[in-house]
Amino acid sequence: xxxxxxxxxxxxxxxxxxxxxxxxxxxxxxxxFDKEMALQNARDLYTRRGEGTAIWAVPASAIVASSPEDxxxxxxxxxxxxxxxxxxxxIPEGIKYI
Amino acid sequence: xxxxALFNFLLRIGDTNLILAQRLSEWTGHGPFLEEDLALTNxxxxxxxxxxxxxxxxxxxxEKGRTEDDLAFLRGEREFVNPLICELPNGDYAxxxxxxxxxxxxxxxxxxxxxxxxDETIAGISAKAIKETxxxxxxxxxxxxxxxNGTEESHERLQNALNFIWAxxxxxxxxxxxxNELIKTGIVPEMAAIKSAWEKSMNEVLAKSxxxxxxxxxxxxxxxxxxxxxxxxxLLTEMQYMQRAFPGAKW
Numbered sequence: 001x002x003x004x005x006x007x008x009x010x011x012x013x014x015x016x017x018x019x020x021x022x023x024x025x026x027x028x029x030x031x032x033f034d035k036e037m038a039l040q041n042a043r044d045l046y047t048r049r050g051e052g053t054a055i056w057a058v059p060a061s062a063i064v065a066s067s068p069e070d071x072x073x074x075x076x077x078x079x080x081x082x083x084x085x086x087x088x089x090x091i092p093e094g095i096k097y098i
Numbered sequence: 099x100x101x102x103a104l105f106n107f108l109l110r111i112g113d114t115n116l117i118l119a120q121r122l123s124e125w126t127g128h129g130p131f132l133e134e135d136l137a138l139t140n141x142x143x144x145x146x147x148x149x150x151x152x153x154x155x156x157x158x159x160x161e162k163g164r165t166e167d168d169l170a171f172l173r174g175e176r177e178f179v180n181p182l183i184c185e186l187p188n189g190d191y192a193x194x195x196x197x198x199x200x201x202x203x204x205x206x207x208x209x210x211x212x213x214x215x216x217d218e219t220i221a222g223i224s225a226k227a228i229k230e231t232x233x234x235x236x237x238x239x240x241x242x243x244x245x246x247n248g249t250e251e252s253h254e255r256l257q258n259a260l261n262f263i264w265a266x267x268x269x270x271x272x273x274x275x276x277x278n279e280l281i282k283t284g285i286v287p288e289m290a291a292i293k294s295a296w297e298k299s300m301n302e303v304l305a306k307s308x309x310x311x312x313x314x315x316x317x318x319x320x321x322x323x324x325x326x327x328x329x330x331x332x333l334l335t336e337m338q339y340m341q342r343a344f345p346g347a348k349w
Contacts (some may be wrong), residue, residue, distance in 0.1 A: 008131045030133050036240050041133040043233070044140050 009033040011060040014042045016052035022097060024056050032057075101159055103276030104217075106179070107286060108156035109169070110322070112149050113180035116170055117330075118201060119145035120337050121188055130191055137237060141198075144230040151223045171341035175331055176324035183266040185330045192245050192255035196263055199238035199303060204270050205231045207295040211287035220285065239303045246307025257309045268317035271296075 008031040015024035027046050032038035038057035047055060066074055122142035129135025153166035183201060188194045209231055213224040245256040271293045280286040304311050320326075340347055 031131060032133060033244070037133075037244075040233075040237055040240070041137060044137045045133065048140065 009037070012038045012042075012057045013060050013063060014038075014046055015056040015058070016042075016046055017054040017056075018052050020053060024054070027051075029060060101161075103279045104285065105156055105159050106274075106276050107280055108152050108159060108220075110179045112152035112156055112166075112169065113178050114184055114201070114205075115145040115149035115152065117178065117180040117333065118184040118198075119143075119149060120333060121184065121186075122194070122198075124188055125194065138194075141234050141237065144234065148223065148227050148230070151226075155219050155223070167341070171338045175326055175334060178326065178330070178334070179322055179324060181266070181270045181272070182318055182321050182327055183263065183270055185327055185333055186263065186266065187329050189259065190255055191241075192252065193259040193263070195238050195241040195245065196256060196259040198234070199242050200263065200267060200300065201270070202231060202235035202238050203299040203303070204292070204296050206235050207292045207299070208287070211292060215286065216284040235299075239306075242303050242307040242309075246304075246309045253309065256307065260304075260309060261312050264312040264315045265318045269319050269321050272319060272322045274322050 010032060011029055012032055013029050014027055016027045017024045030038070030041045030045055032041050035057065039055060042055045042057050046052070119142045122138055122145070125135065126139045126142075127135065129138055149170070150166055153169045157164045157166055157169055181201075183197060186193075186197060205227070209224040209228045213221050213228060215221045215224065242256065245252040247253070271289050273289050277286060277289075281288060301311065
């Protein structure tokens with residue numbers, strides 16, 4: 001568990017799954033002092049009106065994030081090579097969540 | 099059917115939720131931190147919701163043309179029949195949580211039986227309330243554990259809260275002749291079974307929280323007769339202020 005940095009507790013990132021089978025989507029962050037509290041607070045903040053059926057709470061410190069300086073080397077390099085993009089395929093009708 | 103007994107019972111349930119919700123909502127904007135402030139006031143909202151449904155039904159049963167608002171805002175102290183524990187001032191957060199946990203555990207077991215009521219409206223309200231109460235109990239029980247197993251100070255505060263509050267636990271299970279009539283018609287459950295289920299749940303929570311159950315406590319009673327604690331008048335004064343100052347005010 002990451003260290004508390006203030007009296008509000010640890011920062012947690014919350015991911016909510018709308019329906020079974022769908023991906024968990026990041027919906028925001030909150031403060032909590034332990035795992036159970038993180039889940040309960042997430043429920044109060046993000047799923048009280050039927051927004052989801054499952055919650056992941058992740059300590060923010062456990063997330064490894066790219067930094068703005070990584071923009072070029074990480075993401076730009078693929079843009080000029082069209083053959084890397086699957087844009088030449090037709091996506092059949094009826095395929096959801098793409 | 100004995101309408102007076104049913105009306106009195108509905109007032110008891112409505113007042114339990116209303117008065118506890120009023121106390122909890124005093125924490126609005128004063129919670130220990132933002133998320134917990136929201137959690138507690140969400141619980142208050144749930145209780146207000148249940149109270150509203152129950153008092154609405156009570157007004158209908160009474161057949162005197164009163165509304166749920168009349169029952170909430172225009173009754174005097176002696177006409178309220180909420181258990182005394184609901185009206186006890188918030189104290190510190192450990193006290194608020196201890197009070198909440200005791201009531202949550204009661205409501206959880208009570209609604210679980212009340213959902214089998216032969217009165218469809220009561221069964222329906224209970225079915226909705228069970229879901230909410232399960233969460234309330236999970237919330238308060240987990241805070242009991244945190245306080246009990248936290249620091250020396252948090253443990254002491256929780257134990258002190260329990261030592262004070264235990265005198266008000268018996269009153270939660272009080273019944274009268276009217277209630278016993280309703281048992282016979284299958285509208286309400288026997289209270290003895292609910293009490294033993296409540297005791298079991300509380301023993302578990304207290305053990306997990308490493309605090310002890312106060313023994314040989316003198317039990318406060320009187321709520322069913324409308325006898326309240328001194329602080330109750332202040333709560334009502336605040337809660338009913340608008341309707342008393344501006345009778346019939348609407349927005």
